[in-house]
Each structure stands twice: as structure tokens, then as C-alpha cells.
Amino acid sequence: MPRLDTFRQYSPLPRWVIFHVPHDSMDIPDDVMDQFTIGRPELAEELLRMTDHHTLDLLVPRDCQQQQVVRSPVSRLVVDMERFQIDSQEVMASVGMGVIYERTSGCEPLRRPISMAERTILIDQYYVPHHARLTEATEAALANHGQALVLDAHSFPARPLPYELDQNPDRPQICLGSDAFHTPTDLELALLGAFKGAGFTVRLNSPFAGALVPLAHYRVNPGVVAVMVEVNRSIYMDESTGVKNENFELVATMIQDCITLGINVWAAKA
Numbered sequence: 001m002p003r004l005d006t007f008r009q010y011s012p013l014p015r016w017v018i019f020h021v022p023h024d025s026m027d028i029p030d031d032v033m034d035q036f037t038i039g040r041p042e043l044a045e046e047l048l049r050m051t052d053h054h055t056l057d058l059l060v061p062r063d064c065q066q067q068q069v070v071r072s073p074v075s076r077l078v079v080d081m082e083r084f085q086i087d088s089q090e091v092m093a094s095v096g097m098g099v100i101y102e103r104t105s106g107c108e109p110l111r112r113p114i115s116m117a118e119r120t121i122l123i124d125q126y127y128v129p130h131h132a133r134l135t136e137a138t139e140a141a142l143a144n145h146g147q148a149l150v151l152d153a154h155s156f157p158a159r160p161l162p163y164e165l166d167q168n169p170d171r172p173q174i175c176l177g178s179d180a181f182h183t184p185t186d187l188e189l190a191l192l193g194a195f196k197g198a199g200f201t202v203r204l205n206s207p208f209a210g211a212l213v214p215l216a217h218y219r220v221n222p223g224v225v226a227v228m229v230e231v232n233r234s235i236y237m238d239e240s241t242g243v244k245n246e247n248f249e250l251v252a253t254m255i256q257d258c259i260t261l262g263i264n265v266w267a268a269k270a
Contacts, residue, residue, distance in 0.1 A: 012063075013260045014267060016145035018137045019060045020212060021071040021153045022081040022130075023052035032078050035111050035118070038104070043077075049105045050076060052155040053242050058252045059153040059229060059259065070134045072126075077101055077110070079126040082152075082212060095163050099127060105161040135214040138224060149187075149225040149263065152177065152212045158234035166207040173235050174202040174255075177228030179211040181219050186269055187227060191262035198258050231255060 026047050028036075036043055060069055072081045080099055087093035096103030096110075100119055104110045114122075134150070141148035156175065160167045174195050178188050188204060195202040211226035233239050236251045 011260065011264045013061055014145070014149075014263065015065065015068065016141040016147050017068060017149045017151055017263060018134070018141060019064065019069045019151050019153055020134060021052075021056050021060065021069065022212075023050075023072070023076045023154060024055040025072050025075050026051050027074050028078055029074065032122070035114055036077075037109055037112050046077065046104050046110070047075060048242050049157065049161060051242070052153075053233065053237055054244055054248070055153045055155050055231070058155070058231060058236060058248075059151070059255060061256045061260070067137055067140060070130070070137055072130055074126055079122050081127060081130045085123060085127060091165075097163060099123070103163065105163050107162050131214065135216055138214050138217065142223065147223060147225070149227070150211070150213050151259065152226065152228035154208070154228060154230040155233050155236075156208060156230050157239060158232055160207065164207065168207060171207055171232055172201040172203045173232045174200045175206060175208055175228075175230035175232075176202065176204050177208055177210050177230065178205060179213070179226055181222065182213050182224060182226040183211055184225060184266065184270070187225065187262070187266040190266040190269075191227065191229075191258070194258040194262035194265070198254050200254075200258070229255075229259065 028043070028047075038046065056069070056071060076082070080097070080101065083092060083097075083099040084090040085099050087098040090098045092098060095107065100111070100114065100122060102109070102111050138148045138150060156171070158171060159169060160171075176188065176191055176195075192202055192204065208228070208230050211228045213224050213226045217224040236248050237244050
């Protein structure tokens, strides 16, 4: 656990920060269930392993305005909002985990082959509206405040799952992901300093890398800033059940304080 005597950061989080929460939903609509080839008990286990449990409560301050939060309404097993829509552009498609998952976290079959029409329905019903909401929130922040920062909110298991590209078992409590175009070095340093100052073990782009921005701004608008914050699930929940542990409220407060402090320190220098 990090230090209990962590600071409290009272400066408000800027309203131009947008929280993107793509993986904390466990909802699988009934009309999608027939696509999965594993039984309901196995599907429940896969949801336990693959869901970024409680990241909405863990990373997003309670006083955030509704327009600052973009959360997927469905599980990543239905559609993964974090992936590129075209598989040829998505590195995880090589292990059967593109925008529409074909494989489980154990690299076993998850879904029957679906038709192009079925794929299009999933994309149009879930992926396109989600990214439209993210684009709208980003452009509203730009219009109202002159800047926008997309904070990609995630968690990860204490031990690597078989599908993961990084199988190093030595995992930090916090992983920060950055993009060479959209993440200023000073923002990386400010967040690293805030988390380390609170007593967390933290690494940059390990075990996960990158940060997401709306495609319309990707690699063309440096005014849209992005960073990913990934939290080791072992510090805030029981990974065997998905239930929050007794440290959850403390850890959530500390993480939200670190995010607020890091962003405010960077913004003051920018």
C-alpha cells in the first residue's frame, strides 16, 4: 500500500479534462449472447478477468460534470471501444482481440464467426456512438476552454493474462500510458511525481502503453492532450470476486488526488 499520510489536493480538476472509461461495464445485451461459443459460467469468468472493475469510481472524481465522462455502456467482450475500428490498424487483432473479440484472455475461441452484417450492426450500435460522444466532449472542451485532455481510465490484473503482449510478472501499482504526439513530457513527469510522492510504485508505458484521443484529432491536433492511467487491481479489489476491498475508498481518494495534482502542476507550467 502507498503511504497513508498522502496529501489532499484541494485545487479543482480543470473542466477541460475528459475521462474516458471504456472497459468497466459488464453488460452483455441479450441479442449478442448467441454469438459467444463458451457457456455462461465460462463467460462470467471471462468477464471477471477482462473487466476493468470499478474504474469509474476509482479514477473519476465525484464532482466531475456529466459531460466530462464518456463511459462505454457495454462490456469490451461485445465491442472494445479502445481498439481501432479497422483490424489491419490494430495490433491486438493479431491475437483475436480487435474491435470485436474472437478469442478469450486465455487465447481460446470466444465467438462464432460473425457475418459482415453482424459486425456492422455491433459497430454502428455501440462503437460509432461511443466515439461520437468522446469527440463531442473533446470538442466542447476545446470550444469552451481552449484545450482538452483525455484521461484514459483503466485497470490491470496483478498477474499477466495469456493474451497480453507484456508477460513480465513484475508489475507496478500504477502504469501511465503516453502517446509521442499527444502527451507532453512535462505532463508525464508531473503525474509520475505525484504518484511517486504519494508512495505508489509507478512506471511509464509498462505493462501497457499508449493513450487514446478521438480519431478526428489523432496525430493532427497537438491541442488535444492524452494520458492513460492504469491501476493494479490487487490494490483496490479482490481479483477472485471483483469485489472492492477495504482499502478502496482510500486508494480512490489518493489516485484522484494524484491525478488532480499532476494535471494542475503541468497546466501551471504549460
